[in-house]
Amino acid sequence: MxxxxxxxxxxxxxxxxxxxxxxxxxxxxxxxxxxxxxxxxxxxxxxxxxxxxxxxxxxxxxxxxxxxxxxxxxxxxxxxxxxxxxxxxxxxxxxxxxxxxxxxxxxxxxxxxxxxxxxxxxxxxxxxxxxxxxxxxxxxxxxxxxxxxxxxxxxxxxxxxxxxxxxxxxxxxxxxxxxxxxxxxxxxxxxxxxxxxxxxxxxxxxxxxxxxxxxxxxxxxxxGGGGHWAADGRWIAARDGVDAGTDQGGDAGLLRVRLVQPAIPQALKWGPGRLAANFSHHLDLSTRPGLEGRDVVIWGETAVPYPINLAPEVRAALRAAVPPGGVLITGSVRRAPPGEPTQIWNSLFVVDDEGSVRGVYDKAHLVPFGEYLPLAEWLPFKKLTPGATDFSAGPGLRTLAPGPVPPFAPLICYEVIFPGRVVAAGDPAPQWMVNLTNDGWYGHSAGPYQHFQIARLRAIEEGMALVRVAGTGVSGIVSPLGRVSPVLGLDEEGILDLSVPPPLPARPLYxxxxxxxxxxxxxxxxxxxxxxxxxxxxxxxxxxxxxxx
Structure with a gap:
């Protein structure tokens, strides 16, 4: 040596x-x-x-x-x-x-x-x-x-x-x-x-x-080994400090969710004539049998191609994807109302079964060159995302408490990569995290897999489950101890019906x-x-x- x-x-x-x-x-x-x-x-x-x-x-x-x-x-x-x-x-x-x-x-x-x-x-x-x-x-x-x-x-x-x-x-x-x-x-x-x-x-x-x-x-x-997901998506917690590894026992999950992954290629996501078809595809997947047994349906980042806040007909259509008494969590572009200065936000909406918006989170940590163009007046090109207008940044981290479901910490795209900056301080304290993303930009590469593993770390650091929905994958749930649920891989179309594990009794030191x-x-x-x-x-x-x- x-x-x-x-x-x-x-x-x-x-x-x-x-x-x-x-x-x-x-x-x-x-x-x-x-x-x-x-x-x-x-x-x-x-x-x-x-x-x-x-x-x-x-x-x-x-x-x-x-x-x-x-x-x-x-x-x-x-x-x-x-x-x-x-x-x-x-x-x-x-x-x-x-x-x-x-x-x-x-x-x-x-x-x-x-x-x-x-x-x-x-x-x-x-x-x-x-x-x-x-x-x-x-x-x-x-x-x-x-x-x-x-x-x-x-x-x-x-x-x-x-x-x-x-x-x-x-x-x-x-x-x-x-x-x-x-x-x-x-x-x-x-x-x-x-x-x-x-x-x-x-x-x-x-x-x-x-x-x-x-x-x-x-x-x-x-x-007790951290628990595990049963074949039917139930969360089986450890009993008497031991995870028996069997599917016997009741559902110990915090809530029941349906994750929707349409696997629409990025080149077709915003294509002319594709918006209505893509929207319908999300609805079709969401309404597959078993919807009534869910509390929440979750779509990915910018899954709704229309501004939900300005489109009552879209909110009415979304009712079909909401379980009775539950909510839909989805990504969408939010636009400033007519008469106000032109602004758009990359947002997460919570919509109930009446078509009413129960909560909104605007992405605060934007991607340079992707969602806005630094020094735009000096550069001879546009940002990568569609549209000429730069996205505006939201005010920062917050907790959404939309009534029918436990409070959660919303995160959009790469906001999840920042350790120690994913959960807002103060009350109400979130009990789970939701990360909506669109990794379709990065094809079959190391990027989406790395992104998923980074998100996994946040669940361990914060001591609460993280639910991740990506338009083209990887979608799944990470338990508070880093255990990974069944997932939908890259370009895999489908739904996942799973229970979300509850948070740990005490917040981790970190x-x-x-x-x-x-x-x-x-x-x-x-x-x-x-x-x-x-x-x-x-x-x-x-x-x-x-x-x-």
Whole structure:
């Protein structure tokens, strides 16, 4: 291992730059939907050894940016599909969009490595420094330039229910901190010095892994395994602290919902002459047998192609899709009434069986270039979504309490990707979350799968079920412990009749503390790592060769 580390540290010039880009690409394969965890187990130690080789903060910044360029280009390649929906107008932008977005996002790994380099010393302390700096940069990525905290490093553990329970305590940012520790400590196997120190680092990584996995397993066991969905969609809760795994028992769900996924391709969603047919398709799916046994029917983002608030005939037609005494939750464009300044909102409506609107939520976190065009007067193109008018942002998070159903937290599209910013404070407290989205823009790519897994994290962090309805998939329910219901996959037309699990009795620590907790822990790791390094080696610098200036 020492020989391999020495060779990696000795790389120089173009080879070193290409190596950094390839490391970033390699790390992507550990994320959904591939879940190749060994790729991250290789990439992070190699990154540590390359950071050892830098002699300056500028070199570390360059290393981080090159790593990030490969990482984000591989992660967000799927945005190209959105430009292909209207390839004649937007296809030419694909290489510029991917390269530009990757280049901007790469600034955050650059900041992480640059910050780490300030406190970088030989020895185990440098792994704490890197973990803390990385977690701080991921937290920063959630805020800067409206924020884009997509697929953070902690998501390498998504296939393992026990591992991701840590997000209930410290959020995905905190799990990212722990992940960089677990993946970075084996890099000490490449250090000179006593063998016991090298093996001790491997043992420390195993210990962190055992604590995280063991704590998650204990949490799942404490809730009886978390319950499960029966074949007929009922929610079967654990009894006497044990989930028997059978379908026997009554429905312990909070309410009964019907999820409607029409699987209408994005190219046809707003096509001339298609609006009425698409609307009818939603109604036909919604009125399949069993509607009367539901409390709520849920459609996806902008499922209704007409402004519900200005169209009484549309509200009357929607009555057919509402179960008796229940409500329909659907996405629709909301328009300002005649006589007022022209404005449109990407909205969620709650409509009852009388055709009355019982609640409205306007999307507050809009997608740049998709729903509005920054610096529009300087750019020679339009936003990607149909229509010349930019969407207006809503006032912010809120809880809807539409009477017949328990209060819920509404989220539209990528609003669900922001940890700690999905539930409004105050009363009434929501008991479940609803995420309406339209991932049809991104075709059969990694994007929709990553989006679903990100939404899954919010259910664990907040301790309440999340119901997700996507026009073309993936639609389903996530329990408060991250269990996933039967789902409708990409381009799969149909309905799901399921019960929504109730929230946990007590809100998780992260739901109460928010991002301040993991960011505070990241800062503490950075400080402690710096102190450990200085205590072991004074103020000496690594003497390893450099590849990047």
């Amino acid at each position: 020492i020989a391999i580390a020495s060779r990696v540290r000795a790389l120089g010039g173009v080879r070193a730059a290409l190596f950094a880009v390839v490391l970033g690409l390699l790390a992507v394969s550990a994320l959904p939907p591939l879940h190749v965890l060994p790729a991250a187990m290789v990439a992070v130690p190699l990154l540590v050894w390359r950071l050892d080789a830098t002699r300056s903060i500028r070199g570390a910044l360059a290393l981080g940016w090159l790593f990030g360029l490969g990482h984000f280009a591989g992660m967000i390649y799927w945005i190209a599909y959105a430009f292909l929906v209207d390839a004649g107008h937007y296809g030419w932008m694909i290489p510029f969009a991917i390269a530009g977005m990757a280049a901007v996002l790469a600034v955050f790994p650059a900041v992480a490595l640059g910050l780490a380099r300030v406190f970088w010393r030989p020895g185990p302390g440098r792994i704490l420094v890197l973990a803390g700096a990385w977690a701080l940069s991921e937290g920063l990525r959630g805020w800067v330039l409206t924020g884009f905290p997509w697929a953070p490093i902690g998501m390498v553990w998504m296939p393992f229910d026990a591992m991701i329970q840590a997000t209930a305590a410290v959020g995905i940012t905190g799990l990212g901190l722990l992940t960089m520790l677990m993946l970075g400590l084996p890099a000490l196997m490449g250090d000179e010095g006593p063998a016991r120190r090298r093996w001790g680092a491997l043992g420390a990584a195993a210990l962190v892994l055992a604590v995280v996995a063991g704590g998650g397993a204990w949490r799942l066991a404490a809730h 739901a109460r503390a928010g991002e301040a907790l993991p960011l505070g822990l990241a800062g503490l790791a950075l400080v402690v790592g710096a102190m450990v390094g200085m205590g072991l080696t004074g103020r000496s610098r690594p003497s390893t060769p450099t590849a990047i200036g």
